Amino acid sequence: MSLLIAWQLKDKRVLIVGGGNVASGRIESVLAADALVTVVTPRNGLHPTTARLIADSHRVTYHDRMFKGPEDLVNVDMVLTAIDDVVASREISDMCRRLRVPINSADNPALCDFYFGSQIRDGPLQIMISTNGQSPKLANLIRKRIEQHLPKCAGKAIERVGTLRMLLKERAPGVGGVVGKERMKWMVDVCTSWKMEDLAALDDTTIKKLLDEGWEKKRVPKFEQIVGKRRRLLTTLPTPPLLGPPILAFIGGAACAALIYLAHLRN
Amino acid sequence: MSLLIAWQLKDKRVLIVGGGNVASGRIESVLAADALVTVVTPRNGLHPTTARLIADSHRVTYHDRMFKGPEDLVNVDMVLTAIDDVVASREISDMCRRLRVPINSADNPALCDFYFGSQIRDGPLQIMISTNGQSPKLANLIRKRIEQHLPKCAGKAIERVGTLRMLLKERAPGVGGVVGKERMKWMVDVCTSWKMEDLAALDDTTIKKLLDEGWEKKRVPKFEQIVGKRRRLLTTLPTPPLLGPPILAFIGGAACAALIYLAHLRN
Numbered sequence: 001m002s003l004l005i006a007w008q009l010k011d012k013r014v015l016i017v018g019g020g021n022v023a024s025g026r027i028e029s030v031l032a033a034d035a036l037v038t039v040v041t042p043r044n045g046l047h048p049t050t051a052r053l054i055a056d057s058h059r060v061t062y063h064d065r066m067f068k069g070p071e072d073l074v075n076v077d078m079v080l081t082a083i084d085d086v087v088a089s090r091e092i093s094d095m096c097r098r099l100r101v102p103i104n105s106a107d108n109p110a111l112c113d114f115y116f117g118s119q120i121r122d123g124p125l126q127i128m129i130s131t132n133g134q135s136p137k138l139a140n141l142i143r144k145r146i147e148q149h150l151p152k153c154a155g156k157a158i159e160r161v162g163t164l165r166m167l168l169k170e171r172a173p174g175v176g177g178v179v180g181k182e183r184m185k186w187m188v189d190v191c192t193s194w195k196m197e198d199l200a201a202l203d204d205t206t207i208k209k210l211l212d213e214g215w216e217k218k219r220v221p222k223f224e225q226i227v228g229k230r231r232r233l234l235t236t237l238p239t240p241p242l243l244g245p246p247i248l249a250f251i252g253g254a255a256c257a258a259l260i261y262l263a264h265l266r267n
Numbered sequence: 268m269s270l271l272i273a274w275q276l277k278d279k280r281v282l283i284v285g286g287g288n289v290a291s292g293r294i295e296s297v298l299a300a301d302a303l304v305t306v307v308t309p310r311n312g313l314h315p316t317t318a319r320l321i322a323d324s325h326r327v328t329y330h331d332r333m334f335k336g337p338e339d340l341v342n343v344d345m346v347l348t349a350i351d352d353v354v355a356s357r358e359i360s361d362m363c364r365r366l367r368v369p370i371n372s373a374d375n376p377a378l379c380d381f382y383f384g385s386q387i388r389d390g391p392l393q394i395m396i397s398t399n400g401q402s403p404k405l406a407n408l409i410r411k412r413i414e415q416h417l418p419k420c421a422g423k424a425i426e427r428v429g430t431l432r433m434l435l436k437e438r439a440p441g442v443g444g445v446v447g448k449e450r451m452k453w454m455v456d457v458c459t460s461w462k463m464e465d466l467a468a469l470d471d472t473t474i475k476k477l478l479d480e481g482w483e484k485k486r487v488p489k490f491e492q493i494v495g496k497r498r499r500l501l502t503t504l505p506t507p508p509l510l511g512p513p514i515l516a517f518i519g520g521a522a523c524a525a526l527i528y529l530a531h532l533r534n
Contacts, residue, residue, distance in 0.1 A: 002300055003276050004393050006270070006384055007269055008382070032268050113275060124398055125398055126396075129394050131425045131429070135458065137455050138424060158402050254520035261528045
């Protein structure tokens, strides 16, 4: 079993050794986490996507050469290697471990301090599926199934609730204590009594109204009291598939009884 | 955004500073990842769960005292603090960063190298939901929704596929190259053409049969050819809730027609 964690890379220095397809995926992942990236690999091994990422992002520094040695690890906070050379991978991993720099070596589990998993992203929402190396394909299939069942508006709802929470903290500041507990309880009440689609429909004006009518009066207003019925109509139409079969069966039952009655009349 | 990763803690040394409710959850998480744990906290602050974990696991060492200083960090691979003292938390975090020891300080995002998220575990399957600190409550609600839609047998299926993969590697060894690609393709074909419940129903005998009848003959046999119909009957019965409403509606329809007929007779 692994310890699944959300590593913070904002403005941290990540060294990528390699420039192929796997390396390009790694670069995208750490850029999404706001890292500062250095790529070390000879230009002839550069995948088009890697080349594009190097050209497009001012957060990526590129060195057209092989990995040199410990001098490449100075002030580096994380190393990701994606090269075919198993011996070189092992050397880099050993250096990193001596210097206590977290390392992932693609396709070499034994050389890794951590693994990547199958991921879902939707705004501030991130989900990782790990099978602990047992089956990457099933991790992928489970990811797809989760994507299908995830509320479409989950990322948006989380972002809006994050804003609500921030503005609430401005109104009722303080760490811990009574006010901290009251804030947390009210936030939990809002999140559990409102639907996710309703939370996602909040905007800056309605967030202010929710704080005025809710937090200030120590209650949780209904969605309609704050936002109105407008959005509700769009998002909560009944699903027809469940109604279809009973209606058809009702008509069928009535038709059967009618046929029996008609047959009876003829006799 | 964070970088979600699966950190490897097998036989790594984790220091937990604190003994309350949060600390007990941390201890459970790192023990599940096979870490060696040291807990430092005065006995009078020990939560019953923490006390039980210390007493029950031979992988937990306990020191009945306050955190001392850098000497407590020698040979430590990760530090998790869960204490109310913000000043002490900051001091420990600063020391860890100087020594490049990854640290999480409960309730102090600024002092953390990584965060924890809402988690699901089912055998080798692990899923983490992170809202990047925006809404722990929504993370929790999303976790529950995912749990509802996760195939019941997912963990078991992953474990069985892991065994299949391992035995296949024994039959057709070698890293990368043609055989590596063939192995990967066959595994993907099995995972996509068999249902998850079927994969979960594999045992050691049927795994061997699948390799004999499938891999050796360069094909993917159907579930019935390998395991037989036995399990299928147990797992794919139609779900009654969908049949209920139509049957009731049919009866209702017939009853209505009959009532109309009876009313007609009386006239």
